[in-house]
Amino acid sequence: MSSEAAMNSTSPLRFALIKPGNCIREARLSLHLPVEGYLYDSGESVTGAAIKTSQTAGAQLHVISRALQNAEETIAGMRFIEVRAFAPTTSLLSQRFLKFWAELRILPYLSSFKPHLMVCIGPGYLLLIPWLYAIISGSTFVPLMVDSFSIAYKKGFAARLHHAVTRLVLRSAKTQRILSYSHYIKSEIEQEGISKGKTLVFSQVYEDCFFSPPSEVDRNLTDAPPKILFVGRLDLQQKGLDLLIEIARSVVAAHPNVIFEIIGEGSDRQAFEELIAQHHLQANFQILGYRPQDQLLSHMQGASLMVIPSRHEGLAKVGLEAVFASLPLVAFDCGGVRDYLRDQHNGYLIPRFDTVLFARRVNDLLENASLRHTMQQNAWQVANEFRRPQYPLADAFCDLLAQQAHKDS
DSSP states (O other), X not given: OOHHHHHTSSSOOEEEEEEESOHHHHHHHHTTOOOOSOOOOOSSOHHHHHHHHHHHHTOEEEEEEEESSOEEEEETTEEEEEEEOOOTTSOHHHHHHHHHHHHHHHHHHHHHHXXXXXXXXXXXXXXXXXXXXXXXXXXXXXXXXOSOSSOTTOOSHHXXXXXXXXXXXXXXXXXXXXXXXXXXXXXXXXXXXXXXXXEEEOBOOOOGGGOOOOOSSOTTSSSSOOEEEEESOOOTTTTOHHHHHHHHHHHHHHOTTOEEEEEOOOTTHHHHHHHHHHTTOGGGEEEXXXXXXXXXXXXXXXXXXXXXXXXXXXXXXXXXXHHHTTOOEEEEOOBGGGGTOOBTTTXXXXXXXXXXXXXXXXXXXXXXXXXXXXXXXXXXXXXXHTSSOSSBHHHHHHHHHHHHHHHHO
């Protein structure tokens, strides 16, 4: 049977989502099933949105993710497949080969499933193989952009190749629709000469339990030392943890008892700990590792502010969640953060990568209770703008499936 005949069959629409991460645990979490270990995903996950869509539209769903292990599971009639693409202890060359091999191993799953619609999280090489398959098979291909188009902070051949592949895929006639994680990513795509009508920004979806108005009691009016919160992957480069050390040195000089509370794990944990020790900051840093999502709000409520020292972010959802907790932010102007951080309103956007000004603004917030209180109130105002999502990702997926059904009729 030809691909066109298969697409026009009377069977339900087939929807494939291709993404990084642990899709099996994400699925179990979304369906309120038991989950082993920690899994932090702020708000509704992309996997959760795909599950909701397939259940609403009566579509068959396969989720294929690049993960730390090979695994497959059928849950509620939906197929979740993990392809091993990462092995942190191997050499860089072995890592690259494993990632390339994982991309090739995705193809048999796609060929067997024959999706009508493929949504693939990008950017970069993650888009290439599914895009080529879509050209050959006739499937509808939609990139979902969650990070920088250009990864501007990276240099060299790999960064240029990343940019070239992303640009090729997004500009192609095969890619008729692009979903974007933030308005910043949309503007970055449009700066590459890609039509404004091609990219849609979807809204983040959060339950009411994520929203917490400002406390009447100032967080620093206690005997406990002030806390500065960082939440994210322990990645020295992308998350800017090396820059955070520079910032911390200036902050600690003015506030010797301050605590930088670090929530997260990652391959650079040891290197980060060595940097902390090198600068004699062990007494000022607490690395807590992963914390489940239902505990994160209490950490935010116990902090004076959150910092986002990243070199680049597609959105930094934990920053958005900090806004929901009425927590002031200090962040580099590093991408999608500006979707919810209004400079001098609910925090400070710092020009890349001015660590001196960053530290000064952190000190301003630590030293000025009135300023903190004002920014907490302002954060709550910004949070309320997000309480009613305008275009949830599940709605975007439903629209894509509806268009596919119309196309096939």
